[in-house]
Amino acid sequence: MADSCTKPSDQRPDWDTYFMDIAHVVGTRGNCSRRRVAAVVVKDRRIISTGYNGTPRGVKNCMDGGCARCASNAPSGSGLGECICSHAEENAITQAAYHGISTKGATIYVTLSPCLTCSKMIINAGIREVVYDEEYAFNDQTRALLAEAKVLCRRIERYQRPALVR
Numbered sequence: 001m002a003d004s005c006t007k008p009s010d011q012r013p014d015w016d017t018y019f020m021d022i023a024h025v026v027g028t029r030g031n032c033s034r035r036r037v038a039a040v041v042v043k044d045r046r047i048i049s050t051g052y053n054g055t056p057r058g059v060k061n062c063m064d065g066g067c068a069r070c071a072s073n074a075p076s077g078s079g080l081g082e083c084i085c086s087h088a089e090e091n092a093i094t095q096a097a098y099h100g101i102s103t104k105g106a107t108i109y110v111t112l113s114p115c116l117t118c119s120k121m122i123i124n125a126g127i128r129e130v131v132y133d134e135e136y137a138f139n140d141q142t143r144a145l146l147a148e149a150k151v152l153c154r155r156i157e158r159y160q161r162p163a164l165v166r
Contacts, residue, residue: 015045019109020133021162026050027111031061032085033070039092043106051091055084077137089118093125103127113138116145123149133159
């Protein structure tokens, strides 16, 4: 409950916080045994698609042994060509396509910065902005590619994850 000096409107999150909070909750559905990542595609301040990382539809979940690479002791970032899990951005974009929803001009909120492959998908899907929480393998090549394609990319400032997903 608000105190007498605080208006209820002062307690409302800004749009970036609102959509990133939702992305983190979406991430709780992720079935990758290594990490949970999520993406939320937003257009005109409306969610048009969500995605989390894990095995493709109809394939045994990663956390249940569906991906041999994730079940191995492979160091982080190695053997990625053997991983059958789809990234959150990939799932959010393909989910929109599956349902015939255009992502042209949208913003994608992601809990981790996009990899090079996902960045190419973001560009080709017509997404105009990437907002991310944490940085992960966000190299110069990926940043340059997004910049050349005129996709605005920014890390959300002073973001605090919701208690539900800590």
